Amino acid sequence: MVHMPRIRPLPLLLLSVALSGPSLSAQTPALPQHPTSTPYAGDLSIFETPGRDQRLQIDRVMDLLHITPGKTVADIGAGGGWLTVRAARRVGRGGKVLAEDINPKYIDAIRQRAQHENLSNVVEVLGTPDDPHLAPDSLDAALMLKVYHEIARPQILLTHLRAALKPGARFGIIDRNGNGADHGLEEKIVRAEVEAAGFRQVGRYDFTKADGQDYFLIFEKK
Numbered sequence: 001m002v003h004m005p006r007i008r009p010l011p012l013l014l015l016s017v018a019l020s021g022p023s024l025s026a027q028t029p030a031l032p033q034h035p036t037s038t039p040y041a042g043d044l045s046i047f048e049t050p051g052r053d054q055r056l057q058i059d060r061v062m063d064l065l066h067i068t069p070g071k072t073v074a075d076i077g078a079g080g081g082w083l084t085v086r087a088a089r090r091v092g093r094g095g096k097v098l099a100e101d102i103n104p105k106y107i108d109a110i111r112q113r114a115q116h117e118n119l120s121n122v123v124e125v126l127g128t129p130d131d132p133h134l135a136p137d138s139l140d141a142a143l144m145l146k147v148y149h150e151i152a153r154p155q156i157l158l159t160h161l162r163a164a165l166k167p168g169a170r171f172g173i174i175d176r177n178g179n180g181a182d183h184g185l186e187e188k189i190v191r192a193e194v195e196a197a198g199f200r201q202v203g204r205y206d207f208t209k210a211d212g213q214d215y216f217l218i219f220e221k222k
């Protein structure tokens with residue numbers, strides 16, 4: 001008689017883990033396959049160069065993002081509030097600008113600036129690298145101005161940002177081409193990552209810098 005080896009069943013817990021493994025990993029956001037830049041933490045005066053409004057054509061940027069009186073707008077990675085104060089004047093007293101940054105010193109600087117310029121519609125928000133801490137369905141528009149290349153885990157942050165956008169809200173990214181570590185990131189990589197997070201591109205421009213190295217992408221959530 002041939003004795004067959006006895007097959008012992010897997011414990012229920014191990015069987016459950018084995019079966020659920022692929023789906024669990026599929027739910028985990030993938031890390032970017034490129035380097036990222038260390039978030040800037042230096043002198044904020046470099047963002048206040050004369051003529052920046054005209055070079056960036058910031059009024060045209062806000063027009064394309066549909067930033068109008070009464071809207072709620074997020075300035076993601078607001079730094080010293082250069083964009084924040086311009087958006088605050090655009091939306092007026094009936095609107096609101098959420099100035100988000102992960103640097104507490106910059107948040108303090110924005111608070112002082114808003115008080116000095118008598119802008120009561122600015123709300124400072126201390127975020128984290130993975131979460132801007134914005135309420136769900138609260139935003140009519142959001143903009144990242146030379147910030148995206150600093151995001152180490154974009155899929156996680158974009159998931160939070162997508163949840164904060166109202167239906168039809170616009171999300172803009174202004175950045176420059178680069179390798180990720182040089183304070184820039186290739187446009188095609190940015191587009192692929194944002195679309196993978198549940199957005200669709202609805203606009204693309206290159207007027208924000210005369211040499212054409214900057215790109216301005218506009219997205220809406222699917």
